[in-house]
Amino acid sequence: MCVGLPMTVISSDEHTALCERRAEQRQVSTALVGEVAVGDRLLVFIDSAVRVLDEDEARQIDDALDGLAAAMEGKPFEHLFADLIDREPKLPEHLRPTNP
Template sequence: MKIVSLSADGAWAECVSRDGSVVETLDLRLVGAQPVGGWVLGFLGAAHSVLTAEDAARVADALEAVTLVQQGHSVDHLFADLVDREPELPDFLKDRQD
């Protein structure tokens, strides 16, 4: 969620979802002071993680994918970085491949 305003003490933030459909007040005490315009991952009324704009976009795409899958739609466009490529092992597993 994007922070659109802060309480006087900075402990609470009025936040809006990326598509503007959800407005929520989140407790910022778990993540510390944040600027207006910043992005946070909110759950049960609290900000749990600070996100970059890119991370926020990925989270929003993943949440949209869940909805689309439940409706029987394709989600490939939301995961363009994963479609049509072979998975890659992390470096620490490559030597154990066989």
């Protein structure tokens, strides 16, 4: 199974970007997202950027990944899912039933 990771662009050229996440650097293809700028946050799967993220979305993904790791280690994790606390889960719009 692949997990997409938020990474930050530290340099780029026409088709690739050098990205960093927690002190690890990777050369990433940007063929699917087009031109990127230094500081952009990208969702990366197997060394390919699949989407440009805004800062809030990148933080939520990082928090969720940290929360899963904490839960697996038996550590507190609820605070890392703050966006889910005190609300009912909702299906994305495209998965909700339509009324005839």
